[in-house]
Amino acid sequence: MKTQMHLYLILFLIGIITFSCQKENQVKHLKASLSSNLICKSNLKSADAISDTISRVEYQYEESTKKLTFTHINTGFNCCPDKLSCEVNLQNDTLKIEEFEKEAACDCNCLFDLSIEIKDIEKKSYHVQFIEPYAQGLAPLYFDINLNNHNTGNYSVVRKQYPWGINSIY
Numbered sequence: 001m002k003t004q005m006h007l008y009l010i011l012f013l014i015g016i017i018t019f020s021c022q023k024e025n026q027v028k029h030l031k032a033s034l035s036s037n038l039i040c041k042s043n044l045k046s047a048d049a050i051s052d053t054i055s056r057v058e059y060q061y062e063e064s065t066k067k068l069t070f071t072h073i074n075t076g077f078n079c080c081p082d083k084l085s086c087e088v089n090l091q092n093d094t095l096k097i098e099e100f101e102k103e104a105a106c107d108c109n110c111l112f113d114l115s116i117e118i119k120d121i122e123k124k125s126y127h128v129q130f131i132e133p134y135a136q137g138l139a140p141l142y143f144d145i146n147l148n149n150h151n152t153g154n155y156s157v158v159r160k161q162y163p164w165g166i167n168s169i170y
Contacts, residue, residue, distance in 0.1 A: 032088040032118045040079050040110035050074060052111055053165040056156040057130065061147045068121040072114040076134035076163045080105035088118055098131040109134055109163040123147045
């Protein structure tokens with residue numbers, strides 16, 4: 001009788017641990033909208049433009065609306081992507097932002113600026129990870145933000161592999 005009770009207790013504890021682990025690792029799909037003008041930035045001529053060797057993310061949080069906006073400057077896509085989109089997921093405290101193009105219709109790549117708006121974001125700390133289709137093996141856009149301390153901020157990486165750095169002499 002005692003052995004059977006211990007067995008039930010062990011099975012009960014295993015069930016609780018399994019359920020709590022699954023809940024912690026749940027991926028939540030977040031509502032996000034992306035906007036871009038789909039104009040390839042092949043010629044950076046403005047004096048205040050960010051160098052094309054820099055991939056930069058700027059963020060701004062509006063506490064009253066719980067809206068987090070990311071501006072991704074100099075993200076690489078095909079020159080003729082038809083449509084750009086993104087998917088945003090939250091797993092534990094990591095915001096994973098994956099960028100997509102509908103098609104690669106041309107034989108060239110170039111840089112674009114994107115604005116990604118995420119709604120219903122709580123004011124807390126997050127790890128932010130951007131997944132870009134043409135940046136595999138390059139410096140990743142992976143950084144931390146703490147919305148309790150700063151409502152705005154930015155993070156940049158240097159990239160010199162095509163399509164980044166084509167307007168720079170180095």
